[in-house]
Amino acid sequence: MTNATFPVGFQPLAGTPQDCQDCARGERVGFPFEFAFQPIVDVRTRQVFAHEALVRGPGGESAASVLAQVTDANRYRFDQACRVKAIKGAAQLGIRECVSINFLPNAIYKPELCIQTTLAAARAHGFPIERIIFEVTEGERVEDGPWFAEILREYKRCGFKTAIDDFGAGYAGLKLLADFQPDLIKIDMDLIRHIDTSATKQAIVRNLVRLCEDMRIDVIAEGIETPAERDFLRDAGIHLMQGYLFAKPAFKAVSPLEPHTLS
Numbered sequence: 001m002t003n004a005t006f007p008v009g010f011q012p013l014a015g016t017p018q019d020c021q022d023c024a025r026g027e028r029v030g031f032p033f034e035f036a037f038q039p040i041v042d043v044r045t046r047q048v049f050a051h052e053a054l055v056r057g058p059g060g061e062s063a064a065s066v067l068a069q070v071t072d073a074n075r076y077r078f079d080q081a082c083r084v085k086a087i088k089g090a091a092q093l094g095i096r097e098c099v100s101i102n103f104l105p106n107a108i109y110k111p112e113l114c115i116q117t118t119l120a121a122a123r124a125h126g127f128p129i130e131r132i133i134f135e136v137t138e139g140e141r142v143e144d145g146p147w148f149a150e151i152l153r154e155y156k157r158c159g160f161k162t163a164i165d166d167f168g169a170g171y172a173g174l175k176l177l178a179d180f181q182p183d184l185i186k187i188d189m190d191l192i193r194h195i196d197t198s199a200t201k202q203a204i205v206r207n208l209v210r211l212c213e214d215m216r217i218d219v220i221a222e223g224i225e226t227p228a229e230r231d232f233l234r235d236a237g238i239h240l241m242q243g244y245l246f247a248k249p250a251f252k253a254v255s256p257l258e259p260h261t262l263s
Helices: 017-022 063-067 075-092 111-124 145-157 174-179 199-215 227-235
Strands: 034-042 047-056 098-102 132-137 161-167 184-187 218-222 240-242
Touching: 034 075, 047 063, 047 075, 075 098, 075 111, 098 161, 111 145, 132 145, 145 161, 145 174, 184 199, 199 218
Parallel strands: 047 098, 098 132, 132 161, 161 184, 184 218, 218 240
Antiparallel strands: 034 047, 034 240
């Protein structure tokens, strides 16, 4: 990208190229936060595929308590600080699998500049960029779809993996897949809940799996809580799963898996 214009509807209240260099200093956000890590498992290999970095308060408080402090004025700095802190935390915990980091597309005004902090953090902490997944929630309204797709393409060009979270719950849906094909999609947990007893949900998920196979996109089912949900999803062709059945998020730690849940 060489165009310095902003996406439609976005006001860069706190973003400047200098911020890209300075935002790693967490104190600039204005409030403390930490991360919990929850594994994404591969039920075929019975191993961890990745760990999702989930924002928490400094004492383990909920993500909502942190996100309630994010405003238009600090959104950019918060998004950038999250990346640095998640990469640093994963490196300190000795995570050797992928780490999945949520990001705020509406906090980005020029991805080839904003991504520099992430690249610097990966280098500083010796964390390979090919093991970093940038995950965006489909439910976050993005006014300029092509701009959003361009952001994801830039991340992919730099060597990061990309994922769409909560797929099937938000504003974009299939149109987003038409604009950009991520490496992974995560099926929204509302489609997963009680899927073993819902013929409608089963039909939706089976067809989504076939679509993603055609597009060479890996599928993650999230929010799995019961063996019956796991068994249907595995039979439907999904092998990457996340949920309390396997492990709960661990605050500033790596969650141990429950081995019996993988069989």
